[in-house]
Amino acid sequence: MEWNCGNVQKWLLWTEHLYRLPQVGKAFQDLDGKDLCSMSEEDFRQRSPQCSETLHAHLDIWKSEADELWSEADSSCSGQPIHLWQFLRELLLKPHSYGRCIRWLNKEKGIFKIEDSAHVARLWGLRKNRPAMNYDKLSRSIRQYYKKGIIRKPDISQRLVYQFVHPV
Structure with missing residues (x-):
């Protein structure tokens, strides 16, 4: 995912608003898209215990959509088991x-x-x-x-x- 740190923060804000989550942006402020995509659910849990499941699941949706749209492009988010x-x-x-x-x-x-x-x-x-x-x-x-x-x-x-x- 070719997101910079600012894009990650925008996605977090949007997801917080969508799911009425508490603000978690500071816990993820140092991550770009590649770092975010490589995080496991446990990594999310360490940064944001109360929102980890929702954030990880929502990111999975985004990653699978991106994989489908650009299936031939090299993606750092692919290769995970199917849900x-x-x-x-x-x-x-x-x-x-x-x-x-x-x-x-x-x-x-x-x-x-x-x-x-x-x-x-x-x-x-x-x-x-x-x-x-x-x-x-x-x-x-x-x-x-x-x-x-x-x-x-x-x-x-x-x-x-x-x-x-x-x-x-």
């Missing part, structure tokens, strides 16, 4: 292959439905090399994203319907 939310988005972006098991209800708002929960869980298990994966385990992981501000239930709650907080 479930990224995997779900990957399936959603290939409707010709996975439209029977997961589909958009409203792409602009980031609302999607898992049509075949067992199949999606099997695919995730294959991807992560966890053959015992089932939908109970998968849905537990999805619910963890509620706290991180990545996925939520839409305003009109339906079974197996979810919404990306920041539309894809």
